[in-house]
Amino acid sequence: MNPPEGTREHPATVCLELWLVQPNVTNGMYYIDPNQGSPADAFQVYCDFTEEPKTCLSPLQPQVPIKPWLKEADISMAFSWLSTFKDGFQFEYPGADVVQLRFLRLHSRVSSQTIQYSCSKGGRQSGRNREIKFLSDSSEQSYLSTLRDCEPSGGSGPTESIFEFESDDLELLPLRDIAVFGNQDFTQDFGFTVGPACFS
Template sequence: MDHLGQELKLLQDPPNGTKEKPAASCKELLLAHPHLADGYYYIDPNQGSPQDSFIAFCNFTAGGESCISPTQNQVPIKAWLRAYTSEDTFQWFSSLPGGFMLEYQSLSTVQLRFLKLHSTLATQKVSYSCRPHPEGRKLQLEKEIKFLADSRDQSYVTTLQGCTLDNESSVMDTIFHFSTEDLTLLPLRDLTVYHNGDTSHEFGFTVGPVCFS
């Protein structure tokens, strides 16, 4: 009955993705308007007043994903390990000078919780970029990396081969693709690289949008 009620509401007064008539999610907007083009639209997951609706990128090509970008998506490439307090440790990027937690554009805690209730899958991509320093090119050390989950009490851990390029001015990129039905894990909130003594290692990250479907 609830499902039929929602369908009737969509037929009688369909959302159009504007500030005044936002959809609960991009998927709902796609159901109301099957021929809309991919782009930015207003959504209001908690379905209260449209005043707290926010803009999301709707990927209708992928079936109606609701994608929200980080407020700051770029961690510049530099020798971040030198800012660590000690070796043989992990230290979250947000605790370093110039570091920050990953926040997402206009997405409140309440709206994020309701967006997850409308979704069954979350995905996100991160590009890890590194550039070897001349004095560290021969170390070829592996790097252990952690990504802090949205729940703050869990993290993804992975190992990356050392950044060893013949051309010291080049940058090597590695793409991490996160996809989960456990919606407590995304979006990502922080990241860290294990300090294994290679202080010359220069790295940075580009954090992509989190997409719910």
């Protein structure tokens, strides 16, 4: 058998396998095939060898646009998934279908992902908190947290927050959607940047 090279013709099972065969390999985009069948269903991932090797799945659309999501939705006292709004969408990870994700999890111990919440230019985070949900890959549960509302900038203050997720329950990641609790007092622009889901 040919050793894995991280190419479409000779993909690695996961980034760890590529590192074991080529200890001097550098961070970058490589092909993997977790189910180890035909390389026809191999797909590209980012391999991070900075510490322990990580196999990272990048979302197809990492940027949820900054806009007044809740004002446009005209909702009150309820959670609404951004994918149900106009211009909203669920997060997809090219090549990582159900089968490939199942085998990627079999080769992994822990998963992690970050999401950045941002206010519009000229805005900042206020002292008011709002609940937010992040939909897990299994769609059977979600993470619940809080974010600080955006408001017009009247001075200094943070304009973004980072949500970090890490779990040994590998069914939870990658994240698929975001829901923000709405009421009539939130009309400011906000958005999200979805980071890669990494497995190691």
